[in-house]
Amino acid sequence: MAxxxxxxxxxxxxxxxxxxxxxxxxxQLIVDGELTPGMAVxxxxxxxxxxxxxxxxxxxxxxxxxxxxxxxxxxxxxxxxSIERGDVVQLFQxxxxxxxxxxxxxxxxxxxxxxxxxxxxxxxxxxALKAGTxxxxxxxxxxxxxxxxxxxxxxxxxxxxxxxRLLSLYRRKSGDRPGRRPAAHDExxxxxxxxxxxxxxxxxxxxxxxxxxxxxxxxxxxx
Amino acid sequence: MAxxxxxxxxxxxxxxxxxxxxxxxxxQLIVDGELTPGMAVxxxxxxxxxxxxxxxxxxxxxxxxxxxxxxxxxxxxxxxxSIERGDVVQLFQxxxxxxxxxxxxxxxxxxxxxxxxxxxxxxxxxxALKAGTxxxxxxxxxxxxxxxxxxxxxxxxxxxxxxxRLLSLYRRKSGDRPGRRPAAHDExxxxxxxxxxxxxxxxxxxxxxxxxxxxxxxxxxxx
DNA sequence: TGATGCAAAACTGTCAGCAGTTTTGCCGTA
DNA sequence: TACGGCAAAACTGCTGACAGTTTTGCATCA
Numbered sequence: 095m096a097x098x099x100x101x102x103x104x105x106x107x108x109x110x111x112x113x114x115x116x117x118x119x120x121x122q123l124i125v126d127g128e129l130t131p132g133m134a135v136x137x138x139x140x141x142x143x144x145x146x147x148x149x150x151x152x153x154x155x156x157x158x159x160x161x162x163x164x165x166x167x168x169x170x171x172x173x174x175x176s177i178e179r180g181d182v183v184q185l186f187q188x189x190x191x192x193x194x195x196x197x198x199x200x201x202x203x204x205x206x207x208x209x210x211x212x213x214x215x216x217x218x219x220x221x222a223l224k225a226g227t228x229x230x231x232x233x234x235x236x237x238x239x240x241x242x243x244x245x246x247x248x249x250x251x252x253x254x255x256x257x258x259r260l261l262s263l264y265r266r267k268s269g270d271r272p273g274r275r276p277a278a279h280d281e282x283x284x285x286x287x288x289x290x291x292x293x294x295x296x297x298x299x300x301x302x303x304x305x306x307x308x309x310x311x312x313x314x315x316x317x
Numbered sequence: 318m319a320x321x322x323x324x325x326x327x328x329x330x331x332x333x334x335x336x337x338x339x340x341x342x343x344x345q346l347i348v349d350g351e352l353t354p355g356m357a358v359x360x361x362x363x364x365x366x367x368x369x370x371x372x373x374x375x376x377x378x379x380x381x382x383x384x385x386x387x388x389x390x391x392x393x394x395x396x397x398x399s400i401e402r403g404d405v406v407q408l409f410q411x412x413x414x415x416x417x418x419x420x421x422x423x424x425x426x427x428x429x430x431x432x433x434x435x436x437x438x439x440x441x442x443x444x445a446l447k448a449g450t451x452x453x454x455x456x457x458x459x460x461x462x463x464x465x466x467x468x469x470x471x472x473x474x475x476x477x478x479x480x481x482r483l484l485s486l487y488r489r490k491s492g493d494r495p496g497r498r499p500a501a502h503d504e505x506x507x508x509x510x511x512x513x514x515x516x517x518x519x520x521x522x523x524x525x526x527x528x529x530x531x532x533x534x535x536x537x538x539x540x
Numbered sequence: 541t542g543a544t545g546c547a548a549a550a551c552t553g554t555c556a557g558c559a560g561t562t563t564t565g566c567c568g569t570a
Numbered sequence: 571t572a573c574g575g576c577a578a579a580a581c582t583g584c585t586g587a588c589a590g591t592t593t594t595g596c597a598t599c600a
Contacts, residue, residue, distance in 0.1 A: 109391050110391070111391055111552090111553060111554090112553075112554070113379075113553080113554090114391075136580080136581065136582095137581075137582070138580075138581065138582090139581095146554075146555090147554065147555045147556075148555085148556095148582090149372075149375075149553080149554055149555065150553080150554070152372075152375075152376060152582090152583090153375060153376065153379045153553095154379075156336075156376045156377075156379035156380045156383070157379045157380065157382055157383040158383060159380055159383065160379070160380040160381060160382065160383020160384045161383045161384070162474075166582095168332050168333070168334055168337075168561095168582090168583090169560085169561050169562065169581085169582055169583080170561095170562075170581095170582080171562090171563095171581070171582080172582095181470070181471065184469045184470060184471050184472065185471055187418060187422070187469060187472075188415060188418065188469070188471060188472060188475070190418075191414045191415055191417065191418040192411060192414055192415070194414065195410060195411065195413075195414040199410070246407045246410060246411070247404070247407060248404065248407050248408055248411060249407065249410075249411060251385075252411070334582090334583065334584090335583075335584070336583080336584090359550080359551065359552095360551075360552070361550080361551065361552090369584075369585090370584060370585050370586075371552090371585090371586095372583075372584055372585070373583080373584070375552095375553095376583095389552095391552090391553090391591095392551085392552055392553080392590085392591050392592065393551090393552080393591095393592075394551070394552080394592090394593095395552095541600100542599100542600090543598105543599085543600080544597100544598080544599080544600095545596105545597090545598080545599095546595100546596090546597085546598095547594100547595095547596090547597100548593105548594085548595085548596095549592105549593080549594070549595090550591105550592080550593070550594080551590105551591080551592070551593085552589105552590085552591075552592085553588105553589090553590085553591095554587100554588085554589085554590105555586105555587085555588085555589105556585105556586100556587090557584105557585090557586095558583105558584090558585085559582105559583090559584090559585105560581105560582085560583085560584105561580105561581080561582075561583095562579105562580080562581070562582085563578105563579080563580070563581080564577100564578085564579070564580080565576100565577095565578085565579090566575100566576090566577090566578095567574105567575090567576085567577100568573105568574090568575085568576100569572100569573080569574085569575100570571100570572090570573080570574100
């Protein structure tokens with residue numbers, strides 16, 4: 095079945111309120127790293143930047159506050175959330191557990207066609223990597239597609255949404271070198287093969303180990 | 318070590334903004350079930366109810382929107398999120414994975430004193446239950462204390478915070494009969510014993526099964 | 541009786557402005 | 571030069587108001 099294009103985060107619906115647009119733009123600014131963790135932002139400046147008054151900005155900031163991407167103390171300027179190394183380890187622990195679950199579910203519910211497509215895309219990307227023509231990040235995409243294949247809507251929203259954004263904060267802080275790790279391809283390939291053989295337990299365990307290895311590889315900066 | 322009293326959700330700090338108070342009150346209203354899932358609320362009415370203008374209300378609503386407890390379509394009144402049975406199953410799947418993780422971590426990091434206290438409280442509560450003098454919910458408390466014992470701050474915030482509130486929506490919708498199940502005590506007791514013997518794998522597996530049993534017991538209403 | 545259309549009421553989205561607080565930048569002093 | 575202190579600037583928290591949209595309730599008609 096063709097899946098319904100993920101979440102309710104429809105990018106730029108035709109009738110989006112000003113607050114919605116500011117929310118989208120602000121989120122992007124944070125994920126892209128133009129707004130760095132710990133940085134204070136001013137409602138007024140954001141308002142002029144986005145061409146509206148402070149009302150919609152306030153709303154967007156509140157929404158991001160609900161997602162813990164922005165923190166705000168009374169009477170102080172809102173700050174982009176700051177993620178320490180300890181937080182990343184903890185978030186990765188949760189990610190390992192949840193992506194493991196996603197794998198187990200995907201092994202049961204993902205369609206043969208989707209698995210085959212994932213497999214061939216993975217091969218194609220690997221070939222392109224060897225040829226030096228690929229610079230997108232397959233890491234994220236493989237994980238995202240498996241999460242989507244789990245059929246668990248909340249898992250997708252959280253793994254590919256909230257948790258992804260939270261972790262992107264730290265990526266910015268630590269030099270941002272995503273993937274490009276030769277072993278990752280093998281691990282991904284093994285996972286996909288477990289999916290194809292519908293071995294949920296194996297897929298889960300492979301994915302968990304895959305992410306736990308990523309924890310071990312976290313940069314050891316201690317700011 | 319005495320833990321630092323959980324999150325940044327300090328209830329009623331002395332210098333709380335109006336928006337903060339509305340946020341707290343509104344959250345409580347939803348969790349307590351006075352505002353039922355799917356119900357439309359009016360900013361203006363909330364504003365008069367809480368004795369402020371629409372600004373702070375709008376902010377609180379946005380924050381709850383960020384936590385997916387409230388949904389809002391353009392130009393329409395905000396609605397309390399509506400959780401269907403399928404959603405609950407999916408959320409419980411995630412809960413099983415995460416509480417399993419919490420158990421495994423707690424088996425490593427929880428102090429002997431905390432485990433002993435949990436054990437004796439569990440016994441005391443069980444005795445009170447038999448005597449008919451207990452009507453608080455131990456279910457939640459055991460789970461909450463194990464989550465806290467995991468030492469993973471984000472796990473606590475999500476399990477005892479966001480996820481708990483989300484699931485409370487459905488509890489309201491389905492007759493709300495939390496726990497009071499005799500077998501649960503045994504299962505809790507087994508889990509705590511696994512914690513005491515520092516057997517993380519066993520604790521994890523016991524907790525996962527414990528919650529999966531709860532999934533199987535979910536009411537079969539299909540609204 | 542039951543469906544339909546319409547006007548009034550209610551409500552959301554947004555803005556400009558005011559009061560009170562924090563931050564900034566400068567000036568005098570040691 | 572380095573250090574407080576103070577006034578101006580910047581900013582948050584909140585309010586009331588206005589335009590445009592949705593909902594409500596009534597009256598009309600088949």
